[in-house]
Amino acid sequence: MRICVIGAGYVGLATAVMFGKLGHRVACADIDDRRVRDVSSGRAPFYEPPLENELAKLVKSGMISASKDVVAPSAESKFIFVCVQTPSLSTGKIDISALKAASRDVARAIARTNDYKIVVVKSTVVPSTTDTIVRQILEAGSGKTAGKDFGLCMNPEFLQEGSALKDSMEPSRIVVGSSDKRAGDALMRLYAPIKADRFRTDLRTAEMIKYASNAFLAAKITYANEVANICRRLGIDSEDVLTAAGKDPRIGPLFLTPGLGFGGSCLPKDVRALRYKARRLDYPAYLLTAILKVNESQPNEAVDILKDVFGDLKGLKVAVLGLSFKGGVDDVRDTRAVPLVAGLLANGVDVIAFDPMAMSHFIELMPTIRFASSADEALSGVDACVVQADWPEFRKIGRKQFSKMRNPVVIDGRRCLDPGKVETAGARYYGVGYGPASSE
Ligand SMILES: NC(=O)c1ccc[n+]([C@@H]2O[C@H](COP(=O)([O-])OP(=O)(O)OC[C@H]3O[C@@H](n4cnc5c(N)ncnc54)[C@H](O)[C@@H]3O)[C@@H](O)[C@H]2O)c1
Structure with missing residues (x-):
């Protein structure tokens, strides 16, 4: 054929x-x-x-x-x-x-x-x-x-x-x-x-199946993010909560990991498109609006964690690791690295960024920030790092790299690192949905 x-x-x-x-x-x-x-x-x-x-x-x-x-x-x-x-x-x-x-x-x-x-x-x-x-x-x-x-x-x-x-x-x-x-x-x-x-099916039903699927995935990620944000403020590890919640077959474990929001070429634009279409039909689509709102503010979680740790962020040196919308790809369309870096810059942070594959694409989006040619170089002399995309190689970062940081503070924006391993290797671990115990 x-x-x-x-x-x-x-x-x-x-x-x-x-x-x-x-x-x-x-x-x-x-x-x-x-x-x-x-x-x-x-x-x-x-x-x-x-x-x-x-x-x-x-x-x-x-x-x-x-x-x-x-x-x-x-x-x-x-x-x-x-x-x-x-x-x-x-x-x-x-x-x-x-x-x-x-x-x-x-x-x-x-x-x-x-x-x-x-x-x-x-x-x-x-x-x-x-x-x-x-x-x-x-x-x-x-x-x-x-x-x-x-x-x-x-x-x-x-x-x-x-x-x-x-x-x-x-x-x-x-x-x-x-x-x-x-x-x-x-x-x-x-x-x-x-x-x-x-x-x-007919043509319209086939089109709608795709949007129903992607809007659900976006909702599930957003739900995990919202639960994680509440957990962090309570001093509860959201991983314990979401892992147990996900065991319910009606919930399921996939896409139930919190992070700094969903990006990429599909989920954000598909949720926006479905909301636009719904509104054209005089249906307000409250849930889709809420998904987009939570997702928009989610990269701020990393900034908020840094503020909890350091107070004023002005003059702080921070490495952002992972610039693609997720680990393992070089696609930067709608990547959450853009609002994350913008949020850090707005707080006076000196940012240095690294990605194993997506750097040449990211430079086109944010040409004026500093880039490192390796994770080791990015970490050298910084006060903290934020893992924005879950590249497997970031899991291998250990004592050697942490010892080169001015302040070994790790903010796990994708919950892809093992807190115990990070702490054993000499850094302080913070993450989305993972915070110090609260008195509440
Ligand atoms: N990327 C994904 O993960 C994914 C998954 C499922 C569905 N989709 C959907 O599939 C579609 C394509 O997504 P993608 O990520 O593969 O897009 P892409 O941007 O990677 O590729 C699209 C290609 O189409 C080419 N093109 C544009 N206009 C053309 C024309 N008139 N004639 C010939 N070629 C033309 C572009 O040059 C580009 O190479 C989108 O609607 C997307 O929402 C994407």
């Missing part, structure tokens, strides 16, 4: 590699020169090692190719997966300009041939987008009719960055929304080798 994947990002490349591994020929189309060059030479344009390994093999064997041209590879393919970005506008509404541009190219491809093609929207879009905007662009640009001359599906993606390929090959579920049975049946057959529960 020939498949075209439009957008060589996390979702597009994971989709391409998954179908390549299943034996299909995949053409990746992207408007970004650098991404096309990277993919053509078997490199992933982001840090995702297992995906990159497989991509390199499939490019070498000719199963995956890449081009800047979107129309030609779409015209040669039976399935066209649209995996372009849908970022937030300042109102919270999603920016679908990339989706519209890609749809116009797909319409040209559909106009060129008489084959029945199946267009699959994989980008996260609010309910009705596929059935109204995408359908309208495809029909107007091709002169053909969805459901008759070509098929239209909505197939939301649930992968997590850091395990993109594994999540695509072993998904928690496959959701296929379609405008017509023929298209939905064909997409189900394409997914036949992948083991997962399947859900057949």
